[in-house]
Amino acid sequence: MGNSALRQLAAIEEVGFDELDGSLVAVDAHNWLYRYLTTTVKWTRDEVYTTDDGTEVANLVGIVQGLPKFFEHDLTPVFVFDGRVTDLKSDEIESRREQREKLEDQLEEAREEGDTIEIARLEAHTQRLTPVIQETTRELLDLLDVPVIEAPAEGEAQAAHMARTGAVNYTGTEDYDALLFGAPLTLRKLTSKGDPELMDFDATLAEHDVTWEQLVDIAILCGTDFNEGLSGVGPKTALSAVKEHGDLWSVLEDLGEYIEYADRIRDLFLDPDITDKYEFDAEMNPDIAAAREYVTEEWKVHENEVERGFERIEESVTQTGLDQWT
Structure with missing residues (x-):
């Protein structure tokens, strides 16, 4: 059915950010990152996030644009990254790879024809989490003092487990699979415009008995x-x-x-492969200057694409410090 069809059964309602203030959210890192990666590629000129040697780091733009909402609403994201690929998922990954190869062929044709709209659409749909994207994402999150957990297998399963055991208050993902992994409360559209959605596991079971x-x-x-x-x-x-x-x-x-x-x-x-052998510090103290230098100087991302994001994080951190003294 595709995981999205689970929405027909899920108990979902909008929730105001004022109800989430001070919460810990275990974020399905690959799901969140891929969303911002594809959006950035679709709506941003590629020279903005491409180095002189052709390395693409659109993820750095997406992270800086997506993280501020956590800081602004006093939410601590704990990014949970996938570990090893589950054997039964290998066929799905192979199917996705074949589909991406077909799209890449279409992308080449669009480039030859100069179809800019189709180029943007196809570039967004052919993105993948390369080793460079994986590495630079972790390095930028570290500079911003955002906690990172490495899951033994499925990141979403680990995030759900952390919520079930009380290590965090919510799971954060766009996937409805969080229900199947037993995540008690899942936040969707967490960094989109407007209020997020709250998906309730127990309410879903109760509604359908x-x-x-x-x-x-x-x-x-x-x-x-x-x-x-x-x-x-x-x-x-x-x-x-x-x-x-x-x-x-x-x-x-x-x-x-x-x-x-x-x-x-x-x-x-x-009964997924998860671990309790992890630790993280929920108090974030981002080194914004170092993060800005990493993105704009080391990786040559255009400053005007990320400056507002850094400013929003800085303003939030400053306001949090002021609130502690009032």
């Missing part, structure tokens, strides 16, 4: 990042079937269907 296991079964029937769903089965049909028959196995038996590795996929959501 299902268990966590049954919610995962519903998702597997529809399709996840780890498997194709059954043809013609959407979230409402899957919900009805699971409630009627009790679990995934009974539904499959009734339909005469089979989903390869279904038991392993189920375990990936219900």
Whole structure:
């Protein structure tokens, strides 16, 4: 179904930033970064974030533009990065790679034709998290004193676990998979315009009178990042079937269907590879001057593209310091 179809079942409502003040948010780093990476590439001239040797660091622009909202609303982001790739996800990654190669061929044709609108669209959709982007992201976050956690596998699973154990108040991601990993409260659209959305795990289960296991079964029937769903089965049909028959196995038996590795996929959501061996300091003290120099001097990003972002962070840090004395 694609994870977005889970929205049809999720209990979601808008939440004001005043209700989130002082919270810790475990952010699915790859999800957040990719969103800003593609947006930056689509709407920013490539010479702004490309070095003389052709290295692209659009991530640095995206980070500086995306982080201020955390600082402005007294939220501490804890960026959780993916670890090893889950075996069952390798087919999905290969499919995405093949799709990206097709888009890259289309991009080359658009460049030859001089179609600037199509070039911008395709450049955004062919982005990937290169080793340079991975490294520079961590280095910039370190300079801004933003906590970073390295997950053993899926970053979203680790972020959900941190929220379930009380290490943080919320999980932050655009993916609805957070529900399947059992994240109690998930913030979506956290750094977009307007107020964020709050996705509530317990309310979702209660609204449909299902268990966590049954919610995962519903998702597997529809399709996840780890498997194709059954043809013609959407979230409402899957919900009805699971409630009627009790679990995934009974539904499959009734339909005469089979989903390869279904038991392993189920375990990936219900018992993922996570760790409690991490620590972080929630008090952020960013070195804004060093971060600005890193972005504009070391990586030659145009200053006018990031200056306002740095100013917003600096203003927030200054205001926080003043508030402590009033």
